[in-house]
Amino acid sequence: MALGLRLDLRQTQSLVLTPQLQQAIRLLQLSNHELIGTLRSETEENPFLEIAETAASPKQAPAPVAQPSARPERDNAGDWDQPRPPRALDQQLHGPRRDPDAAGQGSFEARLSELPSLRDELRRQIGMLTADPGLRRLAFDLCDWVDDEGYLREPDALIAERTHAGIERVAAARALLQRCEPTGIGGRDLAECLALQLAERDRLDPAMRRLLDNLPLLARADWPALQRLCGVDRDDLEEMVAELKALDPRPGHAFASEPQVTLLPDIVVYRTGPDAWRIELNPEALPRLVVHGDYHAELTRSGLDLRQREFVNERYQNATWLARAL
Template sequence: MNLELSLKQTLKLSPQMLQSMEILQMSTLELNEYIQELVQENPAAELAEPPDPGDESEELWRRMQSLADLDHQNRQYVTADRDELDPLARVGTDGGLADTLLLHLTRQLERSHASTIVLRGAQFLAASLDEDGYLRDDVADLAQAAGLPASILEEGLSLLQTLDPPGVGARDLSQCLALQLQRLGETGPALAIVQRHLEHLARKQYHAIAQDLGISRAEVREAERQIQALDPRPGSAFAGREEPSYLIPDLAVVEAEEGLTVVYQNAYAPTLQLSGYYCDLQQRSTDPEVKQYLTDKIKQAQFVIQAVEQRRSTLLDCARAIVRRQEAFFRSAGGHLVPLRLSDVAQELAIHESTVSRAIREKYLQCARGVYPLSFFFSREVGAAGEGTSVHQIKSRLRELVEGEDKARPLSDQKLCQLLEGEGVTISRRTVAKYRDELGISSASGRRARPKE
């Protein structure tokens, strides 16, 4: 049996260190949720009271009332503004109880002179429309579900298709557009195209359409303009609108006398603090269990407070390093990003690369040019080490080349590749195509201008 003595170095992370790393990589929303949960379960932690901004609407009303008292001529305008502050005045508008497609159609059906059973079928079909206003289900299946003859539902569908908005109740896009054209009294090429040649029109096969219908290409192009003015989703105007989500940047870059300054924006972040009551109770309690329980909770709260402050400090340090490296981008509207890696910032701050990665995760910075995720400012280098060009610069140059090209003879990916190579940027054609797609730029064939008729 051989005995061997070896020395091994291992790194073990304590639960506190793991928790600190988790807090560092939390987004602002995740951090807020974490703090709210901590306050609920830890009596020693509490939220600092934010300053009371006051009721802006009431202040606005007091100022307007004062103006009205001084000038009776303005009273009618003040009354109208007061109505805008009344939530009941918003009923039936975008700010109140919005209309729906089903209610809109039902009100029209109530004014119809059709028989009761046909109205019942039309009402059932109206409730079966999708959010775009289309009837996707088979009428025979719907008839069985409604307990009505299929012939009645067909009459109900015909009635439904006469209602507003035009095109509602269509079975497909072709019928939807045809219903709208027929409502406009159109009987010419546009109607024939949507009924028989919609796919050809989508592929810009004007010659094939013109040949089949016996009309000129100019007439086909005119019909195309008519069709493009139609609404392919007549029910979408009644679809429920999602509440917009607002992004609050974690940091902001401002111009100061000493240069560019990074500011941590914590106005909307909850501030965690120790509860004075429970800290005092921990000191005065003579019950060992109560004292130990409160001691543990106070330590937990203190650690989280320190971790949140460390998160703020690390985030600020990383942002300042980024701004120093990318100063040209912040100074000028046309400034480009220079190549920057996580390891560059880590080396400057004497921290691990993974710490930088966690710190910038889902964090946002606001500057004169807009709001950007911090990860946006890390642009890898293309070309020889230390002499290459950032991907951001290459994409910007690609966009400039495309915008300046002859639209009758657009530049191919290979030609773009050659032009970039002539400027000292050596990348493959496949990479050019990749960057072009990421910029949302079509291929050369898709950018080619169509000759005018």
């Protein structure tokens, strides 16, 4: 076997992981919030980079300031003869919903002061209404079940199952909660909420109770049926309805609600067919970089030395590459 030397020319292709490519791969693995943090670090080191204002960061609604709202006086007669949609009953009785976030309400000092939340105020009142520690703790737990409108809509049986308490004990805790102010807190539905307020005014007579039991008929403006069920004439029925209109269907709105935090999704999924879906990055959630090319041109014309020019060109190239990578 003969041994010898030979020179061959061979052409091959291979992928070289340059620093820029490595950084691009690392950026793909980051979530939106992690990506924003990385870009902020880059903008601190690179004078040619700036993060444009986008909707990527969480939006926190301003804490509402509770203000008493005066309900406009409306004519009680005439428009009640027309039937309404079933869900229009609340607006018939009490007008549109009060917007606690409405601009222009309250003084500057009122906006600076932090109002107590509904649940904090309920716990404060419950602590003064009973000396039974067990009942107090159970009533404190019920405060977490109260929604922002002041309703405790879950039935006692479900609450007893979740809290591992007897149903009689839950009923006693609900009754304690319903003694709190504003009156109407802890009602299961609109009828019970209004009944609590009427009972405080000593106006929950049998006719009014039958009216509350038939609120769907009031939503349909079925006056003959209501007069027959309540045992009153038309004038008395209109007076009863006027009393309902003076009540508050959402007593929980008298307190500050917890601020809402809205997060934008990283991806958006579209259905394009019976069994086809398209997944896209949410453009509103992606950060956007601004590269200041005019600043680079100005520095280039300013007579920099070799070392400074190399630094400026390197930073500008990194900025333009990072903007393309996004």
